[in-house]
Amino acid sequence: MSSRFIRVAWIILTGGVAGVAVIGWLEAEPPASGGLLALASIIMVVWIGLTIRLLRFRQKLYRFFRRLLAGDYEAGIRSGKRFHDELSHVEDIANQFADRLREYDRLRADRVSVQARALDLILRTSREMMVTADVEKETLVFNPAAQKTLGISGKSWPFEVILKPKDNATFARLFNRSIYGSKLNTEGKCRLKMPGMENPVVLHSLILPLRDRDETVRFALIILDDVQPPSSSPTVTDG
Numbered sequence: 001m002s003s004r005f006i007r008v009a010w011i012i013l014t015g016g017v018a019g020v021a022v023i024g025w026l027e028a029e030p031p032a033s034g035g036l037l038a039l040a041s042i043i044m045v046v047w048i049g050l051t052i053r054l055l056r057f058r059q060k061l062y063r064f065f066r067r068l069l070a071g072d073y074e075a076g077i078r079s080g081k082r083f084h085d086e087l088s089h090v091e092d093i094a095n096q097f098a099d100r101l102r103e104y105d106r107l108r109a110d111r112v113s114v115q116a117r118a119l120d121l122i123l124r125t126s127r128e129m130m131v132t133a134d135v136e137k138e139t140l141v142f143n144p145a146a147q148k149t150l151g152i153s154g155k156s157w158p159f160e161v162i163l164k165p166k167d168n169a170t171f172a173r174l175f176n177r178s179i180y181g182s183k184l185n186t187e188g189k190c191r192l193k194m195p196g197m198e199n200p201v202v203l204h205s206l207i208l209p210l211r212d213r214d215e216t217v218r219f220a221l222i223i224l225d226d227v228q229p230p231s232s233s234p235t236v237t238d239g
Helices: 002-026 030-069 086-125 144-150 159-163 166-181
Strands: 129-134 139-142 156-158 186-192 201-211 217-228
Touching: 030 086, 086 129, 129 144, 139 144, 139 159, 144 217, 156 159, 159 166, 166 186, 166 201, 166 217
Parallel strands: none
Antiparallel strands: 129 139, 129 217, 139 156, 186 201, 201 217
16 A cells, blocks of 8 residues: 555545535535635645655655766665655665666676786787777787887887877878777788887787777777888888
């Protein structure tokens, strides 16, 4: 019964208002008028109480969804413990929904952490030259094999440092096409000049973008091979 309290109360109030109107129209005597006034007062108080309950629920629900959209999965709606109605049932469902989102976010964070550690292990132990691109942080990270072959001491470099130099125009074109353009695997021969190098080397690059559900590339793996030292590097044009 309590789970349908608002619905039942609303029906009773509507019927009460209609009944008061009919009785007032049929019996306009002073004694009846006093009774009608008392009944109307009770109906008005209950109606105001229901209205306040609905407005407060709307405000709590609004704050709840705003916190969820902001990524605060600890959000919840405090519901009354003494009495439950239809709105209390909705509050319970909203809290269960927040609990599911919180659990999903924890599992996603654990999975990402495991994947990141596994990828870091592969990069550190692989004999192939590999570079990871964090698109959100705009950072390129070179694994030990790439650092040793290219003769560089740094591990992490901002996009701008690698893509902006004129010598790296072809590499930048391949990179931008794969990350921001077609968002497909892209490969080709290009020059690459790292900070501290006097002359660029020529190498083959394979860029593997990883897209999420909204087709946005947030991460990419770049495999470098067939590196030719600067002294024997042929001319590579930016076609």
